[in-house]
Amino acid sequence: MATGRTHRPATRSRGIPEATVARLPLYLRALTALSERSVPTVSSEELAAAAGVNSAKLRKDFSYLGSYGTRGVGYDVEYLVYQISRELGLTQDWPVVIVGIGNLGAALANYGGFASRGFRVAALIDADPAMAGKPVAGIPVQHTDDLEKIIEDNGVSIGVIATPAGAAQQVCERLVAAGVTSILNFAPTVLSVPDGVDVRKVDLSIELQILAFHEQRKAGEESASGDGAHPAAAARKESADQGPDGDVPAVMPA
Amino acid sequence: MATGRTHRPATRSRGIPEATVARLPLYLRALTALSERSVPTVSSEELAAAAGVNSAKLRKDFSYLGSYGTRGVGYDVEYLVYQISRELGLTQDWPVVIVGIGNLGAALANYGGFASRGFRVAALIDADPAMAGKPVAGIPVQHTDDLEKIIEDNGVSIGVIATPAGAAQQVCERLVAAGVTSILNFAPTVLSVPDGVDVRKVDLSIELQILAFHEQRKAGEESASGDGAHPAAAARKESADQGPDGDVPAVMPA
DNA sequence: TGCTGTGAATCGCTTCACAGCC
DNA sequence: GGCTGTGAAGCGATTCACAGCA
Known part of the structure; x- marks a missing residue:
């Protein structure tokens, strides 16, 4: 039993923040889709939209991996796919x-x-x-x-x-x-x-309970702000952070 | 049930941090297990261990809901189950x-x-x-x-x-x-x-990719610390934060 | 000009440490 | 004495805003 405070600065070795690691798969998926459509380059703005994050965050994330972009142009899709895959350890089986x-x-x-x-x-x-x-x-x-x-x-x-x-x-x-x-x-x-x-x-019932919390809160507020009312087709927003990903805690570190 | 409910939740359920909301289901599960074993009260230390978090965090979390504990004693299990259920909106179907x-x-x-x-x-x-x-x-x-x-x-x-x-x-x-x-x-x-x-x-392949990242890192370090070698029965640690929960971003807010 | 890369400011969560109460 | 509740410190992540380069 670890009673003795084994204070470890969590993410030691290579300094990629956990939150960034958790987003890399998201970027990779978006990039793979672009790659399949033979898109040669993307801007941080475009890629961020496709991955559902904001572009400053994406650029900061990539800056931890290295300088893989070209100023005034954007990122080479194939090259980034490779770099992220390698970083995530997906070049091996x-x-x-x-x-x-x-x-x-x-x-x-x-x-x-x-x-x-x-x-x-x-x-x-x-x-x-x-x-x-x-x-x-x-x-x-x-x-x-x-x-x-x-x-x-x-x-x-x-x-x-x-x-x-x-x-x-x-x-x-x-x-x-x-x-x-x-x-x-x-x-x-x-x-x-x-x-x-x-x-x-991964826990279904935990996710549902979190949704229920927010659902209940919505029911309580009911028409606080003017708009609302018609959720249907109109304005659509790229969800800033969907679910358990943008998360931080991630893994129990070694 | 109902031990020290002399207080009313002064801080009405407004500002509960997302990270706290994401942990409430965890506490609820641990409490439900205690309830089934007819345990009447728990300390923050015990409950925290059962939920896999640290006790200061748990106390802070509960403080957002109200003052549901009794100093010198702990928390009434049944009462807490009810309060958390209500907070999560689980008293309705x-x-x-x-x-x-x-x-x-x-x-x-x-x-x-x-x-x-x-x-x-x-x-x-x-x-x-x-x-x-x-x-x-x-x-x-x-x-x-x-x-x-x-x-x-x-x-x-x-x-x-x-x-x-x-x-x-x-x-x-x-x-x-x-x-x-x-x-x-x-x-x-x-x-x-x-x-x-x-x-x-919830995305299986994203979770796996995050694990792969850490797995790869471990393989790279290899033999940094003396011990290692025998992961078997020995020291066991309550994982501080398992997976996508302790997370923050959670839901795209309204 | 346009977009990346990044220091600096900010935000939110976690942790500490102890006052307050049983 | 024991355990909760919480201000304050600490820390990591996000966001801002702009310098730097193609």
């Missing part, structure tokens, strides 16, 4: 295991965006013996008993937990003991992990 | 529609945590005519053509988008035009919405 092949786990396994960029589903693992061998998304499900062997054989360092809440902590411990150092947790539980292991979580 | 009943949409529909607290799946909507009438999680899927009618008939103000990226913006516009003012977006796209509509997004 990351084998990933998914543990817990229920509804959600199966949906994740089938999710296309997985393989698309740098990630590969190396194995599916479930505790139900009846699932063993059954293929999901073309990959045979393996039993939890073999978890350690699977992790080691495939050199997996990223694990996805999609088990029920009750099983998550134990699965987490086995993953970590077997060598996994990054975990994406879909189970509605707080995971305890040793230093050096990163955890990110 | 929120009908929710899910649009896009593919793998993910179906998994969401089946997700238990949905109904558990304040939310009810009012309808499932899909563009595929072949899906129409087919029950998923006991609820018959309806066709997109009837989207507007469904929203209005059920008084839905929260929508979940689980469609492919290409369809998301259009679905979003129809939801908003029909009266939805909060959207949870699972499609990997930036949604444009009018002022007054909140959007939160």
Whole structure:
């Protein structure tokens, strides 16, 4: 137990702010779309609009990576795609295991965006013996008993937990003991992990509760400002920050 | 219930920081677990540990809601559960529609945590005519053509988008035009919405990319500190901030 | 001229440390 | 003595505004 204040300046090593790291994937997606349309260059203004952030923030973000733009012109799309991919570590392939092949786990396994960029589903693992061998998304499900062997054989360092809440902590411990150092947790539980292991979580009901809070507030205000009333087609605004991204806390730092 | 409620929330629910709102669901979950175990009171220290945050932050968070604790003692569990639920708007029922009943949409529909607290799946909507009438999680899927009618008939103000990226913006516009003012977006796209509509997004591949960044960094450092090597059973640390929660940007404000 | 890159100002959240009350 | 509630300090992220360069 870490009682002794292990004060670590959070983001040590390379000085890219967490908030910036969390936005890089957004930029990358926007850039990839531009690349597919063979657009050669973009201005910070255009790219920011496509990524749903403001341009000053984007320029500041990029300034942490280096000086990849050209004054008076903008950014070379292909070059930026490469630089960001490299920065995010997507130029290599990351084998990933998914543990817990229920509804959600199966949906994740089938999710296309997985393989698309740098990630590969190396194995599916479930505790139900009846699932063993059954293929999901073309990959045979393996039993939890073999978890350690699977992790080691495939050199997996990223694990996805999609088990029920009750099983998550134990699965987490086995993953970590077997060598996994990054975990994406879909189970509605707080995971305890040793230093050096990163955890990110995705939780539907938390997101809904946050929306409900704001929804309730809207209902309470009701017609404070003059406009409002007709949300339909009219003015549209690029949402400044959608959801859990622009976030900061991100990962538990090593 | 009701121990020290001598005070009224002097600071009416105006200025609750987004970061605090994003943590309330976490506290609520921890408190609910305590409640089920019939624990009558908790200290900020204990509750903070259960929620995976630090105790000063928790106390500060609660101070925005009012003075619900008792000095020298702690917080009354039942009373706090009620206060936080009320603050989050969970004392009322929120009908929710899910649009896009593919793998993910179906998994969401089946997700238990949905109904558990304040939310009810009012309808499932899909563009595929072949899906129409087919029950998923006991609820018959309806066709997109009837989207507007469904929203209005059920008084839905929260929508979940689980469609492919290409369809998301259009679905979003129809939801908003029909009266939805909060959207949870699972499609990997930036949604444009009018002022007054909140959007939160959940994106698997973004989370993975953020993990990959840190993973790559770890591989680069390698052997900076002496220990390492045996991540197994030893020291375990309550992750300070797991994933997209402790976040701030949250919702696009009205 | 136009757009990037960045110091400086600002904002908001977190953390500290202790006063206040049980 | 113990634990909450909170002013104040600290810190990171955002935003501003403009210098610098193609």
